Every structure is written in structure tokens, then in C-alpha cells.
Amino acid sequence: MILLQAQHVARHFGADVLFENIDLDIQENSRIALVGKNGAGKSTLLKMIIGEQAPDEGQIVTKKGLTLGYLAQNTGLESDKTIYEEMLSVFEPLRQMEAQIHRLEVEIADPNADHTSANYQQLLKRYDQLLHDFKEQNGYGYETEIRSVLHGFHFSEEDYERLITSLSGGQKTRLALAKLLLEKRDLLILDEPTNHLDIETLTWLENYIQSYQGALLIVSHDRYFLDKIVTEVYEISRGHSSYYKGNYSNYIVEREKRQELAWKNYEKQQAEIQKLEDFVNKNLVRASTTKRAQSKRKQLEKMDRLKRPDGAEKSMHFRFKAAEESGNVVLTVNDAAIGYDGQIIASPINLELRKHQILAVVGPNGIGKSTLLKSILGKQPFIKGTATFGTNVHPGYYDQEQHNLHPKKNVLNELWDDHPTTPEKDIRSILGSFLFSGDDVKKMVHSLSGGEKARLLLTKLAMQHDNFLVLDEPTNHLDIDSKEVLEQAIKDFDGTILLVSHDRYFINKVATSVLEIAPTGSTLYLGDYDYYLAKKEEQAELLAAKKQANGQAIEPKKEVSTGKLNYAKSKEQQKQERKLTRKVAELEAKVEKLDAAKTELETQMAQPENFNDLDKMAELQQQLEETSQQLALTEEEWENSSMELEEFLS
Template sequence: MILLQVNQLSKYFAADLILANIKFEIQTNDRVALVGRNGAGKSTLLKIIAGYESHDGGDIILPKGTSIGYLAQNTGLESEKSIWEEMLAVFDELRSMEKELRRLEETMSDPGILSNEAEYARILKDYDLCQVQFKEQGGYQYEADIRSVLHGLNFQSFDYSTKISTLSGGQKTRLALAKLLLTRPDILILDEPTNHLDIDTLSWLEQYLQGYDGAILIVSHDRYFLDKVVNQVYEISRHQLIKFPGNYSSYLHQKAVNYDRDLKLYEKQQDEISKLQDFIQRNLARASTTKRAQSRRKQLEKIDRVDRPLADEKSASFSFQIERQSGNDVLRVDALSVGYHNQPVSKDITFHLSRGDSTALVGPNGVGKSTLLKTIVEKLPSIAGSIQYGSHVSIGYYDQEQAELSSNKRVLNELWDEHPLKSEKEIRTVLGNFLFSGDDVLKIVSTLSGGEKARLALAKLMLQNSNFLILDEPTNHLDLDSKEVLENALIDYPGTILFVSHDRYFINRIATKVLELNRSGATEYLGDYNYYVEKKLEQEELQALARQAAIAAGKVTESVKQDKTSYEQDKEAKKLERQRKRRMEEVEALIDKLETEAAEYEELLCDPNIFQDHEKAAEIHSKIESLKEKIDELMEEWTELA
């Protein structure tokens, strides 16, 4: 079923054309990514579709009753209610229906109604209709749904009575996403939904969206996320929209193949045209060949000329070099505690970096990843432990907050003042490679956008020629093309890298090691992000198996754990997975059974004989409430298992 049609849509900002002749449609269960450079009009198009911004031409067609839910970038939930109250507000209609059911039950138990057969039949019919609607719309599970979504978006440790107004900006953004997911609109429109989400929360959101009943339209710079979620990609380029079936990686492949194909067709036609023109010039004046030349001229005139395919729009272009190579040992961290005002955020951190390592530092939000980097570069004092740098180590640091880029200097001077021996031409060339051209270099630094500040910070970093790069979220604010350029530059970098990133696609391309930080230390994994995820799953399965074995046997000795062979561990992990699936099936069956029981008890309450016996009616009410509690518990268990 078609949920949305956009026909010949256009949009101007003043005299500047932003979108032209945009045409596409969205059907039920479509998962659509909207990609393009910063400033291409992606967010503008989402706002127009969601009804938050006007358009200058074309049509947007929605079938009657189609609902749209829209989450803008960095939109925080502003409310004086508690977390639980605000989430419950999504289900006001269901809660009203629940109150109506209770009211009808009380009415039917009234002796005056019981004695009036016609009135009782009418109320009973209303009650049956209301009960069916209540069940179909999830009336028995909406509280479990709220807990599931809040748990998935990392609010499991929160007191749900906490006032939303007391939360941080990132927490409010996650709550806005939670509330939108609970509304379950027909078309879910998300503009950068992965901002403020750690890797575990991103994984949960991916799974949730994969099973979403409606259609999804997403703008995101998280390529790993797009690969997992979407099945169509629309690219906005030069005001136009181009469709590519498949996920993000498929889009990149198709785009490259299409360009190569179109370029070959263009070059082949140009070669054919050149040969025809050459023949005509050489033979038109000769009597013996003039007819053949005229025939070729007609052939040339009939050719349907192919335009040269447009190459990608200009991308940043840079590489990182080093002035002097470091020793083999670059960094040793031993029993380090980091934090603020002598209050540790994370402690007992021990790890070692060698020359050429490219190490991703991962962990949940708030565990101290940025704090650790700032401590290593001596922007924060350590609380305990030691940090030792190797010989000839020179550090280049990229701050995710770009706190140092708030000056009132012009872009040109921001770079030139740090490298006064370079000529203006050299500085302008460097800035040009980072897409600062013409009058852009005269902009005031403090007025730059997030993406412009990110490119300027990378330009400054490049000119340092450091042999040890420490990068805190380097891909934030970069568009997809700039991310790819940065990745290629770091892959070719001959030095050592330690970086924090929530971009799993970026981690996969750059990392040779993953360092997982927690409150009480750090664990090293040799490999990229996918390897890290596999090892974590194996560990979790074995830990769960160990817990089950401990429950069954009373205890499991340490020696038994150590003596298990890899074959036995693999066998046990597979056994655990089978047990998990069986338990999920059991829980689903139990939920169905309990919901059926609850519905049967609800029907019993319609029986006049039951209503006349208030003790029986109260007993049945009690059983219904007990069943609802069990259903909620089972829904939570199912969510954990899934």
C-alpha cells in the first residue's frame, strides 16, 4: 500500500533553489535512507513531508488516516511531567478505554440495569465492542511496551518518577525518540536519530526498526546503522533525487558501477562522433566520396547525444604525514584512574600501544572515554596510576567539542598564525583542500557551522605532522563523503592512532584493536568492530551458560571453567542459544494463553449472575489484575531474551 507520494516538489530559500522536481513514493514496510552532502536539503525535505515547512511547488499526497511521526535533529523532550507520566500520555486513548470498561462493568452490576433487559443488552454490546478494541490496540501490554522501549534506550537504571526537566540534553533527545517510537505512526521520519546514542543503544534501535510495522524515512550519517536498517536509498544531489535499491553499501556499489557504465557509453559515443566528423571533413569536398560524406553527416545529425556523467561534487582532500617516526613503544597506561575533582569515573585502566596500532576506545556513554583521552593529552590531571610516553612521540589531539575553535580570528589567520613560515598561498591551498575556497577563508571562526569547524580542526591537525593521533569523535559533523576521505587518510597514516567513535562503520575500517572501557578497567580485543562484537556475544553466552550451570549444580568450580575445551564451549554456546529460542517460544505461548484467559474473565463479568454476586465479581477482577501483572512480567522477559 502506498503511504506517501511526492510529485514534482520544489523549494527555494529566497532566490536560492534547494530542491527541484523531487518525485518519490513510500509504501508500507519501506525503509528509506535519504543521503547527500551537508546543505543538500535532506532535513528540509523531511520537514516539508512532516508538515513543518512549506514548499514552493509540487504535491504531497497522503491517504486519508495516514499518520506521520517526525523527530528533528537534537530535539529534546521538554516537559514538567515525570518520565513515566510522559510515556503514559502516548496511551491516553487506551487508558480512557480502560476507564470506560471499568465504568461499563460497574453499570452492568447495578441492580436497576440488571432488571432492565433491553438496557442491559445495549450496555453489554458496548462493553464487548470496547473490550475487543482495547485488546486489539494493545491494552493489555502498553505498560510493558513502555518499559521495553525505555530499557532499550538506556533508561533502565532511571527512577521513572524523575522529572524530565531535570535531565540532560542527550537524555531528553533519547526520551523524545522513545515517545515517538511508542506512538507507532504509519510513517516514521527520523533526522539523525543516532545522535547521543551509545553503541549498545544503537544496536537495540536497529533491531527495533527492523521489526517496525510501518514505513521508515531516515537521514543519518551512521553508515553501519543504514546498512542494518534500510532497503532503499535516495540521494539528493544538485537539487535532484536519485533512487538506489538496497542498503547503503549497495548504494555505494551501484553508484560507482553506474558512473563507470555511463562514462564508457559517453566516451564510446564521443569516439564514434569524432570518427564521423573526421570522415566528413576529409571526404566532403571530393567528388568521388561526397555522397558518402553527406550520408555520414546525416548519420551524425541523428545521433542522440549522451551527456558526460557528472562526477561527485567536490570532496575534501587531505592526508596525514609525520615529521619524525616514534619508537616502537608509544604509550603505556598502568592502573590509571580518571575523573574530575578527585572523583574517579573509571579506574584501574591498563593498556599498551605500539607504533602503527590503530585502537578504537569503546564503551557506554558516561564511562569516561573522552575523560581518558583528555587525561592522556594532559588537559586533565590523573587521579591515580601512571602514563608513560615512548621516545620521540608527538601528539596531535582532535577534540570532539572543538572547544579551541571559538576565536574571533578569520579562518585564514587561525591556520596561518600557527604556521607563520608558510606563505599565504600554501595556507589557502591547505584550506582549499578542506573545502574553504574564495571568501570562505575570511569567515570568523566562531561563526562557522559544526561541519566547517570539524574540517578546520582537521586542517590544523594535518599541519602538525604528529606521529600519534588522539581523536575524540572525529566523524561528528562530517557528511558521508568527508567521512570516507578521513577514513582513507587515516588508513594511509604511518603513525599510531587512538580514537573514540560511535561510528561502527568507521571503527571497522580504521581499527586494528578495540579497547573496551568500563568503570573498573579496560579489555583489549585484537581485531575490528565486527570481531569485537562476535567475541562479546561469545563471552555473554558463556557467562549466561555458567550462570545456568551454577543454578542447576549449585556451584561451578573455577577449575572446571578453566578446563573446558573450545569444543565444549562452542557446544555449550549452541545449547544455550537453543534454550533461549525455546524459552522465547514458551513465553510467547504463555502470553497468548494469559491474554485469552484475561479476555474470558472479562466476558464472565458480563454475566448477570456474576454481577449479582459481588464477591465473585471482586474475585474475577482480582484474577484479571493478576493476569495483567504476569503478562507484563512475561513481556519484559521476552524483550530481554530477544
């Protein structure tokens, strides 16, 4: 059943079009991602869907009685209640039902009641019905559900009596999402729900949301999250929408395939148009071929001409380049303890980082990951232990708090003041590669968005040409396209990188090793994020087996998302994809060969020496019919194989 439809929706700003002809269908239990570059209009479309804004064209149609929950970006829960009181308010109808059950129990237990009266029998029926409804609506488990959700978002029982007004912005955002999950609306719309969540909480949320009974519409830059949750993707690009079946990774593959197929079809049609136009131009004025030329011209006029496919949208393009090489050992940390005011939060931390490695630091929020980076750089002292740089190491730092920017400077001077001998045109060219063009360079830093500040920080870092990059949450505020550009720049970098990130997809793409920080110290995993998760699960299973062998009670196994594909299945899928791709390519080549043969036969039949030779014309006509028949069959087989490949990839 369709819960909601956006039909030909548009948003205009005067003569400018943000988007138009947007169609979107949300079914019961849909799991939809809405993706697109920053500024494409994703949040605007969400506001139309929830009724906060009206579309300039088109309409939003909803199922009667649809219940809808919406979490805007960085929107926190505002309430003067305690945390637990606010969560209890979600279940107020159940609590009223519970109170009514208790009142009926008192009436039923009244010693003066006439147990044989019709009123008493009616009382018992009402009581039985209420008990049934109470049980069906999880009346006996809603408080357990509250505790489970609050625990998932890192609120302990000690926090239950805290006033919501005393919470931080991030805590309020997590609490707003917790309340929405408990409300169980028909349609849940989440705009960047993974902001302010650490990796442990993200993993819990993924597992919880997979069993959510309602439909989901999600805007998120967290590609790992989207891969785990969504089964459909709507992309807004260049003011229009496109639909893709599958998760985020499938969407990326399918988008590239569609683009390739669109160019192939366009180029094939252009070649056909050129061939027909040449034939018309050469043969229209000749009496012997004018009829066929006129027929070809009509064919041209009736042809549904394909629009030239759009190229890729404008994205950042840059690279990190070290001015000189470092020694083989870049960084050594020995028995370090990190924390504040003499209070240790994690110890001991040990690591040796060698040239060309990319090490990702992970751990729960508050464990001191950013503190570790600052202590390594000497911006904050270790409580104990040391960090030593190797020979010829020049560190560059990306600060997630963006303190390296000067709010009272404009974009151009923010960069130019650091490199005063560089010509202005070169500074502008570099800024252009980070999407600062024209009057953008005159913007004051304090007026920039979070994404623009992130791009400006990356510009400054790229200009320094350091050989050791220390990156603290570099993907914050970046849209997905910008993240992919940053990933490529990191992978192509000829130096060494130490980074902190909660973006698991990003870590998985770039990291060569993972360092986990815990109160008891650090553990090194020599692989990407998927490898780290797999080893963690393996360790948990070994611990469980050891407990079982010792006769200890085993905690229920937590669902750990390994993110690791079944290797054999993956290889078989790749083999099948290669087979189908090869078949499509072979058939396409055969079509082109037969088409060329058909054209050649038609050319021969149009030549005067053959046109007047009846035997020769009969022979050519038979060859043409056979070739045309083969061409039609091959084209049909090519179309079927192309569709089969497209379905396989989706």
C-alpha cells in the same frame, strides 16, 4: 500502497537552485535513506514533506489520513510533565477505553440490574467489544512497552518521576525519539536520529526499528545504522536525485558502477560520433559516396547524445604526515582509574599501544572514554595509575568540544597564528584542501557551523605533523563524504592513533584493535569492530552455557548484531561478481572488434577498385551481413549481461 510522493519538487533561492525535479516515493513499510553532502538540501526536503515548507515547484502528495512523525536534528521534547506521564499520554485513548471498561464492569455487577432486559444484554455486548478492542490495541501491554522503550534509551525506573524540564538536551532528544516510536505513526521521518546515542543504545534502536510496522525515511551520517535499517537510498547530488535499491554499502558500490558505466557509454558514443563525423567529412563531397554520407549525417542528427557524466563533487583532500618517527612503544597505561572528584567510574585500565596501531576506545556514555584521553594527555589527573609515552612521541589532540579553537579569530588567522613563518598563499592552499576557499577564510570562528569547526580542527591537526594522534569523536558534525576522506587519511597515516568514536562504521574501517571500557576495567580485542562484536557474542554464549551447566536461570539471549558477513556466502558472491564482470568485459571487447570489422568492410566497399568489381562487392556484402548479424547478437548479449550484473550488484 504509496503513502507519500514528492513529484518534481524544487527549491530556489532567487536565481540559485538548491535542488529541482526531485522525485521520491514512500510505500507502506518502506525503509529509505536520504543521503547527500552537507548543504545538499536534505533537511529542506524533509521540511517540505512534513508540510513545514512549500516547494517552489512540484508537489507533495500524501495518502488520505496519513499519520506522520518527525524528529528534527537535535530537537528535544519540551513538556512540564514527568517522563512517565509524558509517555503515558501517547496511550490516552487506551486509558480512556480502560476507564470505560471499569465503568461498565460496575454496571454489570450492579445487584439491582435486570439481567434479562435488552439493555443489560446490550451492555454485555458493549463490554465484550471494548475488551476485544482493548486487547487488540495492546491494552494489557502498553505499560510494559513504555518501560521497554525507556530502558532502551537508558532511562531507569528511578528516572520515571523526573520532570522533563530538568533533563539535559541529549536526554530530551532521546525522549522525543522514544515518544515517536511509541506513537507508531504510518510514516516516521528521522533527521539524524543517532545523535546523542551511545553504541549500546544504537544497537538496541536498530533491533527495535527493524520490527517497526510503519514506513521510515531517515537522514543519518551513521553508515552502520543505515546498513542495518534501510533497503532503499535516495541521493541528492548537484541539485538532482538518484534512486538506489539496497542498503548504504550497496548504494556505494552501485553508484561507482553507474558512474563507470556512464563514462563507458559516453566515451563509446563519442567514439561513434567521431567516426561518423569523419566519414561524413571525407565522403560528403564525393559523388560515389555522397548518399551514404548524407545517411550518416542524418544518423548523427537523430542521435540522442549522452551528457558528459559529472565528476565527483568537491570533497576535502588531505593527509596526516608525521615529522619524525616515534619509538616502537608509543603509550603504556598501568592500572589506571578514571573518574571525577575522587569517584572512580572505571578501573583498572591497562594498555600498551605500539607504533602504527590504530586503537579505538568503546563503551557506554558516561563510562569515561573522553576522560581517559584527557588523563593520558595530562589534561586531567588519573585517580590512580599512570600513563607513560614512549621515546620521541609527539601527541596531537582533536577535542570533540572544540576548545582548541579561538572564537574571536577568523579562519585564516586561526591557522596562520600557529604557523607565522608559513606564507599566506600556502595557508590559504591548505585551507582550500579542507574546503575553506575565497571569503570563507575571513569567517569568524564563532560563526562557523559544527561541520566547519570540525574541518578547521582537522586542518590544525594536519599542520602539526605529530606522530601520535589522540582523536575524541573526530567524525562528529562531518558529512559522509568528509568521513570517508578522514578514514583514508587515518589509514595512510605513518604514525599511531588512539581514538574514541560512537561511529561503528568508522571504527570498523580504521581500527586495528578495540579497547572496551567498563566499570570493572578494560578489555582489549585484537581486531576491528565486527571482530569485537563477534567475540562479545561468543563470550555471552559461553557464559550462558556455563550458567546452564550450573543449573542457573539463563536470561533471554540479547540479539547482538555481529555485523559479520557469512564468509562462504561472501566469497561465492565475489566469485559470481567477477564472473559476470569478466563476461561483460569480454562481450564489450567482442562488440568493439566486430564494430571495427564492420567499419573496415564498409570502407572497403566504398573504395573505387572494389565498387566496380561486382564479384568482390558481392563477397564483401555477404561478409558485411554476417558481421552485422554477429554484431547485433553480441550487442544484445552484452546488454543482457550488463543488466544481469547491475541487478546482481543491487
